[in-house]
Amino acid sequence: MTLLGKGFGRLDDAEVIVKQANVPVAEFEAYSADVTAYIGRDHKMFIAGEWRHAVEGKTLPVFDPATGNEHGHIPAGGPMDIDLAVDAARRAFESPEWSRMKPADRQQLMLNLADLVEKNFDELVELETRDNGKPIGESQIDVNGVAGLMRYMAGWATKIDGRTTNVSVPGDHFAYTTKEPVGVVGAIIPWNFPLGMASWKIVPALVTGCTIVLKPAEQTSLSVLRLAELAEEVGFPKGVLNVVTGTGTSAGAALASHPGIDKIAFTGSTGIGRTIAHAAADTLARVTLELGGKSPVIVLADSDTAAAAQGAAGAIFFNQGQVCTAGSRLYVHQDIYDEVIADVAAIADGIRLAPGVAPGCQMGPLISSEQQVRVEDYIDIGISEGASVATSADSKPDAGFFVRPTVLADTSDEMRVVNEEIFGPVLVAAPFKDETAVIEVANASNFGLSASIWSNDLRKVHRMVPRIRAGIVWVNTHNPVDPSLPFGGVKHSGYGRELGPEQLDAYLETKSVWMSY
Ligand code: ADP
Ligand code: MG
Secondary structure (H helix, E strand, C coil): CCCCCCCCCCCCHHHHHHHHHHHCCHHCCCCCCHHHHCCCCCCCCEECCCCEECHHHHHEEEEECCCCEEEEEEEEHHHHHHHHHHHHHHHHHHHHHHHHCCHHHHHHHHHHHHHHHHHHHHHHHHHHHHCCCCCCCHHHHHHHHHHHHHHHHHHHHHHCCCCCEEEEEEEEEEEEEEEEEECCCEEECCCHHHEEEEHHHHHHHHHHCCCCEECCCCCCCHHHHHHHHHHHHHHHCCCCEEEEECHHHHHHHHCCCCCCCCCEEEEEHHHHHHHHHHHHHHHEEEEEEECCCCCHHHHCCCCCHHHHHHHHHHHHHHHHCCCCCCCCCEECCCCCHHHHHHHHHHHEEEEEEECCCCCCCCCCCCHHHHHHHHCCCCCCCHCCCCEEEEECCCCCCCHHHHHCEEEECCCCCCCEEEEECCCEEEEEEEEEHHHHHHHHHHHHCEEEEEEEEEEHHHHHHHHHHHHHHCCCECCCCCCCCCCCCCCCCCCEEEEECHHHHHHHHEEEEEEEEEEEE
16 A cells, blocks of 8 residues: 555655545544554653653653644653663664674664564554654655665665775785774654654664664654664664654753764754754764755746646645755746746645545645744745735645645745745745846755756756755756665755765764784
8 A cells, every 4th residue: 555666755746746635545544543542652762672761750742733632742851861872872882792793684684674664554654644744645655765765775784895905105014994883873853754864864873883862853753662663673782773752952952962972963953953063063973964945946948837837836845845855945937937836826725735644635734833833924924025925725624733835926035935944835936037047046045955957958957957056956856865866965954965875974984904014
């Protein structure tokens, strides 16, 4: 019952919005008893291979975004829990059981974990939807992606090699390099892809032989705790993976500043990314940051306008717009601007908002009431700044954190809605007159995560790609992700790359070895 096959999820433009209507949600037992029971459990954190409450015994409520009701509790971990977890991760890192484990055995453990993810596919999908709010079809893409990443990265465990080199210093030397795991990783992730982001941190860490303390977002820790159960079942040695739940200011800050952490991997907002980089300045932990975006979608005059409109809608509305690479700024050539904006607005107005598990749901709720208020405020700000609202539908469920997809047209460069990341289903749109002008506005952002170009003219595309300051450029698509291709940004979108062989470097140190003979 997978949406897009067994490969890594392809989050492809039009497909996502349109095909969601065909997601086989009917096969789903909405609100299944097992998942309900799991959500309502007395949850514990996974530290040193044991399941434990927070040292201080406190908990945090978690909410069902589709109803706004509290549906469970997680431990409110803090600095003392982080201490225990980092200590456990250090001991595991140094244990012969893990440090001397053969690469092929690490590979096998990761493949076994992928098997277990697939075996528990339906449960993980429903859990993700009920905790995060996203449509079932999107959770299917996510969980497929998790298993796909595990399988791709598992193979790298056996392919981490050094090299030999011919040194020129006097005497006889044999010299070579080895790659060693960086050590204990502290990972902090957001709520938009809870399992996906967890896998982007856990998988490279364990494949390279590191150990990890992961702090999921406080809004969406439930599926990550379930993933830790699966890792336990697979048999990773105790302390290799630790999950500490809690708030950013308590557990997150303690993890980011912990002197026992060798590398921090963070995905989240640019503001908190800065805070983390500051903390790492003291400990000199290595850091990778995957932060915000305000990605331009550039539609050239020669493009297939219907496909471009569909793609532009998918680029922003996928995952309720809560995507760091969301195509949140639409620039359309002036000759086709009116037509494309009308099409995108019509697609937006046709999107059916419903709880993620509901049959026919095309867009779920946002993650939280805070996020709902924030996004609605941005819509008001855009209107007061002079944008015109191209969308008009107003139907949405009464309860829950829903926001209708909104297109703010005729925006201008200085508006806040054009410059700030909204992280919701709000698109800003403006016309452009030529290639040079659009490159200039596309690059006139503090962010530089991604961009897409829609055109049938390869000469133009090849001219434009190198001029765009972004870590990812898509052409005639937006948002696909594959484990073989690096992901990450420039400027205030952060530094370092995830996925692909490039990601491994962030989890490895190089040792140079000299032998004089
Ligand atoms: P958002 O505000 O959209 O939730 P954040 O960047 O604040 O995005 O959150 C991403 C992750 O960072 C979450 O796991 C959150 O708990 C964590 N976080 C928030 N504040 C801090 C902080 N000061 N130090 C470390 N982690 C933090
Ligand atoms: Mg925050």
